[in-house]
Amino acid sequence: GAVVSQHPSWVICKSGTSVKIECRSLDFQATTMFWYRQFPKQSLMLMATSNEGSKATYEQGVEKDKFLINHASLTLSTLTVTSAHPEDSSFYICSASGSVGRGEQYFGPGTRLTVT
């Protein structure tokens, strides 16, 4: 149980275009979802926290107009990278917590974004 999926697993886009990444909790209700960014050989950096039906809370230094997060249901959150640039290339990981576990986040498999 407590499975989180992400789609796509990898994506290549051209500079200036927008990319949407989906994060789904498959077998539990995710009241809170987290979006992380991970650069090569580095730890996870929390970008934002979203609660179902509310606006996301962004960490300091993360541009909310560039990284649009929507958490419209208890099983789906989306991250849209708008007007992507090569420096946005990274590994994006989502996690979810909610109706299972205690204080535990369940992680998706990640999405590799490459902006050319």
Place this chain on the structure above:
Amino acid sequence: AQSVTQLDSQVPVFEEAPVELRCNYSSSVSVYLFWYVQYPNQGLQLLLKYLSGSTLVKGINGFEAEFNKSQTSFHLRKPSVHISDTAEYFCAVGENNAGNMLTFGGGTRLMVKP
């Protein structure tokens, strides 16, 4: 505010040898602790967690960790490693009054050599 320090960025070890990956944290409130493993180009998989109760926690793949409140540590151990244990390991801390937010350590790359 809490912080997590993983003292070793890389740990090379021979197959079948024991290993300890160190994790120290700082927090002013009670915490819960996790160890995650990440294989290349994958998400994080939970190895084990400490929420309360016994300070020795056993996880998957033969790993265990001990919560030491006085030393604010949560070191991960395995008595005999395999080549397949080669991966990145992350220690994470959550505070009981901070919802489900986690703070991650910088990660330790475990490299198991034949």
